[in-house]
Each structure stands twice: as structure tokens, then as C-alpha cells.
Amino acid sequence: MKRTDISVLSLGCCWMLSPESLALVGNIAGQAGWAILIPLALVTLCFMTCAHLLSNRHLPEQGFPFHKKNTASIIGANGLTLAASLPLMIFSATAILVTAGYTFNEVFLYWFPNFGFAFLLLFLLTVLQFFPEKITSGAQVLFIGTAVIGLLFLSFYGILSLGLSVSAKIVPGQDLPLNAPQLSWHAAALLPLLYVGTLFPEEQQKTSAQILIPAVGFSLFLLWIAASLNHVSPERLASSDIPYMTAARKIMGEPGRYIMGVIIIAGSCGAVNGFFVLCRRILTGLADQKTQNLAAHKKISRSQLLPLALATCIGGAMAAGLAGEDLLEVLVRAALLLWLTSMILRCIAALLWLHQKKGMLSVPALLSTVLLAITLPSILFGDPEKVQLVLCIFFALSAGLLMAACRFFINKHSRKEKGA
């Protein structure tokens, strides 16, 4: 495997190995039991198909939106991109860093303040963005590699130490217990949220490694779910706020906690660093950016202001106590939904462009896009805080469109001045 492929894989896996994602997969596995595996495999196939669609070489180099670009389409596309990426970076990083802080405090050094560690991680990861991309990519591989190795170790230990759990086997002729795990539609609809970040941004999608990212995620989730269900009751997994730690403790006792602590901190660093890198690439790849001169393009790609601005927002959110508010989780869910919507719209735009301009139609890609699109209303209307969720999405979209519009007209004005 080439070094660039490893780099792409580690970047694409940034969210999947975050504590948020591991908690989500643990809770859904608890609710659904082994029944989670088939819908998870289906969702994985959908994402791989969409990745294959978006990496189609016939798609225009300029990226989303693929059709002729007028002012409205540029502002709309950029606005959606900004709304899908910046809130995700800021709010999920806040949640992830707080979790990492608690993990460090409770697993390793109880006298070290949890928020102190969260801020320390934020500081170090921000400083990392000042180094060349080769270093940040290398660090990303280290973070994700550590998390993967730890998770694989715990998973295999958990599976091999007990074999398949007796409770998972169904005896013919015997009724299922009344409280047997069942997969609800809402739980199944949440599965796409595990694969956030696997399709970012257009320039990075034209590699075959991009298509493998969901498969890597599925393999890891499959092994971890098997190990967790082997040792922890589904009810406990479903109700726990930190199912990954519950499972690790049951699998290997105190050493399991330490290993999971390392996984969580490495996964947190991978998620936050990954989002820093992706956000910088997204800003570089905005719809009208590629039409500007190369010097301006390079200037933005080397700019350190974006990571600093993002870090300030994250630090401000932590200092303001956002981690103690239920609103933070609603904001993270809203950002995940916006990302999923953005991805689905890109797939629809790609399908339309390929059909209209090239006479090509990929039925698997069409079915995958439709299936993922169906999950959106399920996630939205099945959410316990649906009103707050809708409001957060509305404000994020409005802010994204406003930023995109300001940026567009400022750039247009400065181009006119240079021309004059």
C-alpha cells in the first residue's frame, strides 16, 4: 500500500475512531444485538458505492456543483459546504476533547484536571497545524494507527477469550426472551452517521483508497461489536454513556481500561487533527476557489489563520461550559446531519451530471443515494430534541450561506479592483 493511500485511509477514518462514534456503535449494538450487522454492512456498501461515484474520472475537475456555475449555485454549494464542515469541526471537537480529558483524568492521572488535559490537547493539535502537511499527515497516521491497533487487540482478545457468547445462540423451538434486542428503524437510520468524514473533499476522492475507508470502518466495528456483545449484556451496552469503556473493562479488566484509554485519547487526537486538515482542504476547494489565480489558491492552503480561528472557537466553547449543556449534543447531531445532507446532495449532483453530460447512470449509486436520503427524515423526526435540532440546522445553514455570500462578493470586488 502506498504512503498516500495510508494517509488517505487515516484521514478518512478520523471520525470512526472518535469516542463519539464508538459510543454510538456501542449503543446501537446494545439496542439491536447481532441484528445490527446486516444493516451496517448495507450502509457500508452504500458509502463505498457513493465514494466510487464521486471519484468518477468523468466528473469535472471544478467539483461540486458540477453543473454550470452561476452566483446562486456557487453561494449555495459553498454555503452548504461551510455549514456541513465548520460546525462539525467546532462542536464535535469540543465534545471529543472533553471526553479525552475525562478519560485521561479517570484512567491515567486522577490529579490532572480533565479540562486542563482537554485544553492541552487542543493547544498541541493546533501547534501541529503550523507544521508542513507531511508532519500533520504523519501524525494522523500515528494517531489512527494507535487507535486501530488498540481496538483490534481488545476485539480479538474479547472474541477469542470467550468464543461466541451462549446468549447469542438461538435454540430451535425456543421462544426469544421478551427483552431480546431488536433493531428499530430509528437505530438503523443512525448508522450512516458512523461514516462521517469518509467522503471529503473532492480532490481527495480520486483515489481508490477512498473507497476502502467505509470497508475498514465496517471491519473494525464488526470485530468490536462481536467482542462487546460477547462480554456485556445488550441492555447494559444500550444504556451506557460510555459503552466502549464498559466493554473494555469486562473484556480485560483494569488493563482493558488502560488500553481503551489509549484508544480514546489517540482516536480523539486523530479526529480533531483530521478535521483540522479536512477543513483547511475544504476551504481551499470551495467552488469558486479553483477559478482564482494560483497564488491566492496557495496562500489559503498555507494559511495558519483557519486552524487558529477554529481552535479559538473550540477553546471558547469549552471555556464557556458548552460541554455541560445538553445543547452541545444537539449541535453535534445537527452538524452530522448537515454533513450527511451535503454528501447526499453531492451524489445527486454527480448522478445528474453524469447522466445528462455523459449518458452514464450507475444504478447501485442511485439506489445507495436514495437509501441514505431516506435515513435523513428518520434521524430528524426520531430525535428526542427535534425542534432544537431543526433550529440548529437552520442557523448553521443560514450562517454558512451568509459566509459564502460575503466571501463571494468580497472576492468579486477585489478581482474588479485588480482588473481596474
Next chain:
Amino acid sequence: MKKILFLVTLFLFTGSLAAVAAEVPRMSQEELKAQLGSGEIVIMDTRSGKDWKSSEFKIKGALRTPAKTVDEWLSSIPTDKKLVIYCA
């Protein structure tokens, strides 16, 4: 520009130090463990949101007393016992 970037980075780092600098009376894990179950202390867990969910340690018997809903639980707190507040 480099100076500005350096100053802002320094500011972020200083902010992280502030998170560890606050001086409040504290009780150690060992002191608390020794008094658990004695009936002489009341543990109030004021954590909420992610602060609550990210933590592995939820003390058995602790009262969930988020700061935002203080009016709802304040009157139920016994005043004749030692209050231990478990916060983020």
C-alpha cells in the same frame, strides 16, 4: 503577522493554564471513599451534558443536582450533613 500568530497561540496556552489554576477546597478520592456509606455526607453530582456522559465515575447514591435546576432540588438538600459537590 508571525507575532500575532505567536501571541494568539500563547493566549490559547494561557487559557489552558487557567483551567488548572482555580483554587477551591477539595476532598481527595481516599477521603471520600472512607466516608462513603457513613451517612454523614451527601454527595451532589452537579455535572450535566457531556460532562456527565463522558465520565466513567458516577458515584452510587449521589444526588443529580445540575446547577440550572437549583430551584427544584435546593430545598431537598439536608443542611445537617457535610455536602460534597462533584463537579466537572
